[in-house]
Each structure stands twice: as C-alpha cells, then as structure tokens.
Amino acid sequence: MAILDIINVPDPLLKTVSDPVDEVDDQLRRFMDDMLETMYAAPGIGLAAIQVGVAKRVIVLDISAEDEENTPVYFVNPEITWESEEMSVFNEGCLSVPEHYADVERPASVKIKYLDYHGKAHEEKLDGLLATCVQHEIDHLDGIVFIDYLSRLKRMMIIKKVQKATKDSVVL
Numbered sequence: 001m002a003i004l005d006i007i008n009v010p011d012p013l014l015k016t017v018s019d020p021v022d023e024v025d026d027q028l029r030r031f032m033d034d035m036l037e038t039m040y041a042a043p044g045i046g047l048a049a050i051q052v053g054v055a056k057r058v059i060v061l062d063i064s065a066e067d068e069e070n071t072p073v074y075f076v077n078p079e080i081t082w083e084s085e086e087m088s089v090f091n092e093g094c095l096s097v098p099e100h101y102a103d104v105e106r107p108a109s110v111k112i113k114y115l116d117y118h119g120k121a122h123e124e125k126l127d128g129l130l131a132t133c134v135q136h137e138i139d140h141l142d143g144i145v146f147i148d149y150l151s152r153l154k155r156m157m158i159i160k161k162v163q164k165a166t167k168d169s170v171v172l
C-alpha cells in the first residue's frame with residue numbers, strides 16, 4: 001500500500017476526461033487500495049483517480065463517521081442512469097481545493113451503474129451525502145471540479161489562494 005500525491009487546482013490534469021477501465025484485475029485493485037489509503041490519510045470522504053494523476057474512471061468513497069467502522073466503497077466506470085427532480089444543497093470541499101468550501105446544488109438522489117472491487121456490475125439508488133459525494137467524484141472523471149459551478153470571480157480568487165498556500169508551504 002502507498003500514499004499517493006494529490007494534485008491541486010489549477011493543475012490542468014484535473015480538466016482531463018478519464019478513460020473507462022477495461023478490466024477489474026489485481027493491478028487495478030492494488031491501485032484502488034492505494035487510493036483508499038491516500039483518501040483516509042488526507043483525510044477525505046471520497047477520491048477520484050485523476051486526483052492522484054491517473055486518468056481512469058475509478059472512485060473510492062467512505063462516508064462512515066469517525067466513531068464507526070470503516071465502510072469503503074469502490075466504483076469502477078460509474079454512470080448516472082437517473083437523477084431525481086428534487087435537488088439538495090451541500091457545502092462541498094475537495095482535496096484538490098484544500099481549505100475552501102462552497103454550497104453546490106445537485107440532484108438529491110441518483111441511480112448509478114458501476115462495477116465493484118471484484119468487477120461485478122451493480123445498479124443502485126443513492127441519497128443524501130452518498131449521492132452528493134458520488135456526483136462530486138463522477139464530475140472529477142469528467143474534468144469538473146466543484147469550483148467550476150461558482151462565478152468566475154469566486155473561482156479565480158480560490159485558485160489564487162490555493163496557489164499561494166501551496167507555494168508558502170514549500171520548505172526551502
């Protein structure tokens with residue numbers, strides 16, 4: 001297992017549309033294990049492969065509370081097959097936009113089709129935080145970061161602050 005480096009905005013890789021996975025094999029499972037370890041270490045509740053620089057349609061999530069047992073979930077080639085008309089607003093953050101949060105409105109429930117850790121196909125309806133988080137992660141697979149939903153001015157301000165914070169944290 002390994003902790004991988006997470007890239008930040010405005011890294012152009014975050015605009016990449018990731019490629020579907022052909023086969024869920026041991027090599028991919030090892031990569032998903034590394035993604036999960038990286039997500040827990042960050043700490044975060046979700047991670048898309050492109051955030052560690054790999055343009056594959058893979059996401060990992062764990063929305064369990066700190067005092068609960070870990071419940072990792074893996075989604076390979078996830079596709080939204082249905083969205084509720086009902087919307088919900090959530091104050092989102094992103095490991096690639098450290099220390100910045102903003103309200104984002106998304107469908108409150110979605111149905112998604114995906115392959116699991118073993119390559120088995122599923123289709124499930126998700127609500128609440130899980131629905132929000134999966135949509136945030138699938139956006140990453142399509143090159144979209146939550147700040148893309150904000151005004152250009154707000155987005156530019158956040159990107160500048162993230163750039164400055166990352167520069168300041170470099171120990172010379």
Ligand code: GNR
Nearest residue numbers: 044045046047092093094095136
């Ligand atoms: O850790 C994360 N928290 C979070 C909070 C609200 C909505 C979405 C998220 S996902 C984020 C981790 C991340 O950047 N995933 O891409």
Ligand code: NI
Nearest residue numbers: 093094095096
């Ligand atoms: Ni994110």
